[in-house]
Amino acid sequence: MKRSLIRRVAKYAVYAALLLFLYFLQEAPAAAVFGVRAAPVIGLFIPIAMLEDEFCGGLYGLAAGILCDTASMAIFGIASMLFLVMGCAAGLLTIYLVNARPRSAVLFTFAAAAIYGVICHYILYGVWGYEGVGRLLFTQTLPSAVLSALWALPLYFVVRALRDALTEPTQGD
């Protein structure tokens, strides 16, 4: 019992450390591909939600959202609330609708990053009526969502390996 608790705590600690590492990577000024920046933290909490459970996914989504809100120009709380709900939703969809597969992780991550990008775009620029900001959706927001989704593929396998290594097998397996 104690050993399984230690393994669970270690697993969640590694997830948290990975989240922090990806956040610092995300914010590094040099981390851009042809001027487009990805959000790899989204590519992490979505697979966690799919491979663990909706509660875990919601909590790590909240943590990722708090980190993103700290660095974002939008008002605090937008990313936190969005990612909490998205993490929870990804977990529930995996339980009731789809199987936990890499392509599902990529699709969910793309959807989450696109929704977050569109909402931020609307709050920062769309609602103020600046001329020509619509094209930013196609030149920045969507490419950023695609890059974030690409991160989900390796991270899915990383999370799965960690889960398999640090989860105590249940009796009868």
Place this chain on the structure above:
Amino acid sequence: MKDFFQGKSFKIMLALLVLIFAFLIRAAYDGTGTSVLSQAVSYLTTPVQRAVSGAAQSLSDTAAQLFRGGRIAKENEALRSENAALRAQLVEHERYRAENERLRAYLDIKEQSPELEFAPAQVIGRDSAERFYSFTIDCGSLDGVKVGDPVITAEGLVGFVQRTTGASAQISTVLDVACSVGAMDITTREIGVTEGTVALASEGLLRLSYLTRESEVRAGDVVVTSGAGDTVPKNLVIGTVKEVLPDAKGLSLYAVLEPPADLREVRDVLVITQFPGNVPEAPGEEPAAEEAVEGS
């Protein structure tokens, strides 16, 4: 699904959602856009971000050098030819040197304007959701930085402080569509307002709007801040005029400006934390020209 909504985990997540919403309402109510939570997170993450930013930049520079060896050699040859042509121009046009000295007097802000107070800062982050090269610096309210403070480099104005936490601040650049600055052409003394546009921002440029149809602004003119509204010190370089074009309706002209520094690659900046309403005029300023500006 019904079990989930009746379970304890749903109630916990709902409580967290309500808590975050309360932080959001509080941030909107007091106008800062930040919260105690983001302040605390920024205290913890800023030192690490500073270190990671430096390491990532070193890696990026090394990789760039390895992959651009051939191109650097070609650029070097082109620059040598350009250098020879520029030397010839300098010899022939002595008055450009005199004008350059006059402009340096404006640009030498620290020595000419000791009443300005600065906080040096380093760029430590650029968020994935930002669209106009906004960035995060490692100075915050504890260093005297406030929302609205101008941010400059040695070359000129870069942007303004948009949000602060105790240990960091988010800067929106002059290329941002939401950023407008009162400006003046230093040669013709004409007044305008700089603003960012989506089309020009992608090329690292911005526009100087509200020039009259009779405007004498020309390519090569230097545009500086006018100091209007006391939101920014006077005579900070905003950019150089690239071209002058009629606006969409043909009623006025606008100039395309090129900032002196590449705002996409800025690494070290100064935040002007305190300045009086007007900075003292640079030596050699002609009073008649100034009166004409004030009268316009």
